[in-house]
Each structure stands twice: as C-alpha cells, then as structure tokens.
Amino acid sequence: MSASKTFGLPFLKGHGTQNDFVIIPDGDGRLDLGPAEVAALCDRRAGIGGDGLIRVVRAAADPAAVGLADRAEWFMDYRNSDGSIAEMCGNGIRVFARYLIEAGLAKPGLIPVATRAGVLDVRVAEDTADGPGLITVDMGRVRLPGSEGVEVTVGDLVWPALNVNMGNPHAVAFVDDLAQAGDLYTAPGVTDGVYPEGVNVEFVVERGPQHVAMRVHERGSGETRSCGTGACAVAVAAARRHHLDPSVTGQAVTYTVDLPGGTLLITEHPDARIEMAGPAEIVATGTLHI
Numbered sequence: 001m002s003a004s005k006t007f008g009l010p011f012l013k014g015h016g017t018q019n020d021f022v023i024i025p026d027g028d029g030r031l032d033l034g035p036a037e038v039a040a041l042c043d044r045r046a047g048i049g050g051d052g053l054i055r056v057v058r059a060a061a062d063p064a065a066v067g068l069a070d071r072a073e074w075f076m077d078y079r080n081s082d083g084s085i086a087e088m089c090g091n092g093i094r095v096f097a098r099y100l101i102e103a104g105l106a107k108p109g110l111i112p113v114a115t116r117a118g119v120l121d122v123r124v125a126e127d128t129a130d131g132p133g134l135i136t137v138d139m140g141r142v143r144l145p146g147s148e149g150v151e152v153t154v155g156d157l158v159w160p161a162l163n164v165n166m167g168n169p170h171a172v173a174f175v176d177d178l179a180q181a182g183d184l185y186t187a188p189g190v191t192d193g194v195y196p197e198g199v200n201v202e203f204v205v206e207r208g209p210q211h212v213a214m215r216v217h218e219r220g221s222g223e224t225r226s227c228g229t230g231a232c233a234v235a236v237a238a239a240r241r242h243h244l245d246p247s248v249t250g251q252a253v254t255y256t257v258d259l260p261g262g263t264l265l266i267t268e269h270p271d272a273r274i275e276m277a278g279p280a281e282i283v284a285t286g287t288l289h290i
C-alpha cells in the first residue's frame with residue numbers, strides 16, 4: 001500500500017485456531033474488492049497479512065446473497081489470500097460471528113450467517129471466567145461425490161484420497177507421517193479432472209480412538225495452520241475408515257482433530273449433518289490507508 005492517503009478503511013484481524021483473516025466491515029455493501037485488492041491486503045509483507053479476507057456485509061446489500069436475506073441478516077463474503085472466491089470457510093465463519101458480537105451487531109446465542117454455501121447456523125456460547133465462549137457451527141450436510149481413482153501425490157509418494165464436499169471441495173489422504181506431505185510450498189498433485197475448480201488437500205494421521213491430526217494445503221492460500229471445512233472432511237473420512245459411518249451405525253460420532261494451530265471437535269450425525277466446535281478471536285483493529 002502506498003503511504004499517500006486518500007481515505008481510511010477500518011479493518012480488523014482475527015483468527016480461528018491460527019487460520020488468520022483480514023476482516024473488512026462493509027455493512028451496506030459499498031466496497032468493490034477485486035482479486036488484486038484482496039491479494040494485496042492478505043500479503044504478509046506489503047499488506048496486513050492473512051490466509052484469507054472476510055468482508056462483513058448485510059445479506060440484503062450483496063447480490064451474491066440474493067435469496068438468503070430473509071433467513072440471515074449478515075453475509076460472509078470470503079476470499080482466499082490469492083483473491084479467489086471460496087464457497088465456505090469453517091474457521092472464518094466462527095471469526096465472523098465473533099466479530100458480529102464484539103461489534104455489537106449480534107448477541108451470543110444463535111446467529112444465522114449467509115455464505116456462498118447457503119445459510120449456516122452459528123451458536124456462540126457466553127464468555128466464561130476461562131475466556132471467550134466456544135463457537136459451534138452447523139456446517140450442513142456433507143456430500144461424498146465419488147472417490148474412485150482419486151489420488152494425492154507428493155513427489156514419488158501417492159495415496160488414495162476421499163473426495164469430500166463441505167460446500168467447498170476436499171481430497172483427504174491418510175498418510176503414515178505428516179512430514180510425508182513435505183514443505184507444501186507447492187500444491188500436492190491430485191488426479192486430473194476430478195476438481196475442475198481446484199481443491200483443498202488434507203493429510204491425516206491417527207492419534208488414538210476418534211482422534212486424528214492433519215495438515216492442509218488450501219486452494220488459493222497454500223499451507224495454513226488450520227482449516228475448519230478441512231477438519232470436517234477429515235472427520236468424515238476417518239469415520240468411514242474406522243467403520244463408524246453414522247448413516248450406517250445410526251449413531252453420531254465425534255472426532256478430535258488436531259491441526260498445527262489448535263484443535264477442533266467435529267461431530268457427524270446420521271442425517272449427514274456436520275457440527276464443528278472451536279474458538280475464534282479478534283486480535284487487532286486498525287485503519288488502512290488507501
């Protein structure tokens with residue numbers, strides 16, 4: 001950003017299990033942020049820095065939320081750090097809810113949030129003496145579009161992967177050691193033609209009963225320290241691997257998913273609904289000089 005100032009744009013910075021975001025309040029939908037502007041704001045050296053950007057806008061004020069405004073007042077306009085648009089962000093939606101509360105735009109309890117993957121119900125627990133309340137999101141129903149022949153590749157290593165859709169696309173591979181994913185500076189290889197819109201790739205290891213750990217390479221952002229939708233996809237894949245698929249057993253199953261930036265609890269219900277619980281924090285506010 002240039003040091004010469006024409007106007008100041010308020011922003012905030014927040015994270016959920018260290019998946020960090022630039023937050024731009026734009027209630028009335030006045031801003032037109034293109035991919036280049038988003039990438040500049042997310043740049044960790046020349047900008048504010050973040051894995052992604054969240055524009056907070058009233059659903060009624062954004063054409064992308066057409067048809068959702070009767071069920072949700074607020075729309076999460078989520079972009080990856082390269083400026084590309086994503087349908088959903090699991091850590092982002094918790095941070096979004098935390099922002100609404102801290103800004104006095106919503107109260108703890110149930111907050112429906114419009115996203116490009118539909119309206120999702122977010123429940124924010126009251127703060128306690130130990131800190132901010134946990135945030136639980138009804139992530140909607142998981143879809144398994146078919147995984148035949150889907151493989152993930154890093155160098156000479158190849159793993160079969162489960163194709164999981166959480167509103168956005170994921171390829172989940174169980175590995176022997178998370179170090180096998182390498183430095184993840186470049187995107188892992190994924191079978192041609194399966195994900196024409198790109199994919200988030202998760203590498204998973206077992207930690208114990210209903211407990212796994214993962215790393216992720218996110219579409220549009222590279223390796224991040226956490227991915228909420230990715231953790232959901234991983235829990236779904238783990239339940240199949242462990243013969244605990246709730247649509248078969250009739251029992252909900254909860255997985256503890258460790259990520260480099262923290263831990264998320266993911267529950268899958270027999271009707272394929274997924275719930276994600278985890279923390280979210282706002283860590284800074286400022287003014288951007290454009």
Ligand SMILES: N[C@@H](CCC[C@H](N)C(=O)O)C(=O)O
Pocket residue numbers: 019052080085086087088089090091092168169200218219220221224226227228229230
């Ligand atoms: N970090 C997010 C996912 C963000 C979107 C993703 N990179 C995509 O392009 O689908 C999460 O917490 O879910």
